[in-house]
Amino acid sequence: MKNLVIIANGGAGGINFPHRRAQGLKKAVSIGYEILKNGGSSLDAVEKAIMILEDTTIFNAGTGSTLGLTGEIEMDASIMTANGDYGAVAAIKNVRYPIQVARLVMEKTDHLLLCGDGALRFARLCGIKYHNPKTREKERMWLRAKKEMKSTYFPKLYKLKELYETVGVVAMDKNGMISVGTSTGGISLHLPGRVGDTPIIGAGTYANKYGGVSATGHGEMIMKTLLAFRTVMYMEKYSAPVAGKMAIEYATRNKCRAGLIGIDRHGRILCVNNTEAMSWCYIKDGNMKSFY
Ligand code: ASP
DSSP states (O other): OOOOEEEEEOOSBOOSSHHHHHHHHHHHHHHHHHHHHTTOOHHHHHHHHHHHHHHOTTSSSSTTOOOOTTSOOOEEEEEEETTSOEEEEEEEOSOSOHHHHHHHHHHHSSOSEEEHHHHHHHHHHTTOOOOOOOOHHHHHHHHHHHHHSSSSSOOOGGGSOOOOOOEEEEEEOTTOOEEEEEEEOOSTTOOTTOOOSTTSBTTTEEEETTEEEEEEEOHHHHHHHTHHHHHHHHTTTSOHHHHHHHHHHHHHHTTOOEEEEEEETTSOEEEEESSSBOOEEEEETTEEEEOO
16 A cells, blocks of 8 residues: 555745644645545545635635635636546636536546636536635735735736735545645736636646646746646656755746645655745644644
8 A cells, every 4th residue: 555645735925824724724634634544536635625725714715715806706726636637727706616616627528627607607517506705804805905006007916915825735545646636716916817827737736657746826937837747747756855846946046936735656745935934734644744
């Protein structure tokens, strides 16, 4: 039997409210690990753990997602397994669990990524009900952020305060299968229709036989550097910790503010960031470790 491992992060944008963050992350990895322990697949563990994080309102995913420029919430999510299966949704509104819809795209369609109205229509066809993910807390933050903007004209995203609170989970099951999931409300005050790195294969999420990685941070730069793919490819030759170090150094050299979590084929973990702080938690062989 292979190592059972699950790691989650709650974004690389800092760790205010560390207690709330740690609670959500610990619950997510514990329930994910239970699935692995009971012989379940890493895909099920990742989906379930992400759903818990999507319900944890401190994070920017599912309920509690950040609001875009016009006050609407558009969410991105993706899921991938090491054997190459992939599904994603982009700019989807009014669902509780975007990760669930991403998995449905993977399993029920011939496509990899559905976006906007089409993604929503597909979700409804699959029986996913209406849900308003807006919370008072995130609405207040949005109002404050809007006031701080010099004009309502779209500012350069990288000049905004870092508010990366995307969630990601990577897990390895008893068969050694690695799965990865990532879910986000995007960057605060983004233009309507903006799609970040999270649903883009190889940018926010990637897995193959060498390992799996989920990214958080400045989506536009993560896309340009194809950071998740790059990190996994480093794992062909190097262990997860070394690959993580190389990838985050590459990100820094290319002015990409990011955080990464991942697992290599031997069950080794990476957890790195070049931002102020990242919240994370993992369980490996029954032992839990967390940032707080
Ligand atoms: N990467 C996400 C995005 O650009 C933001 C985040 O990590 O919180 O949409």
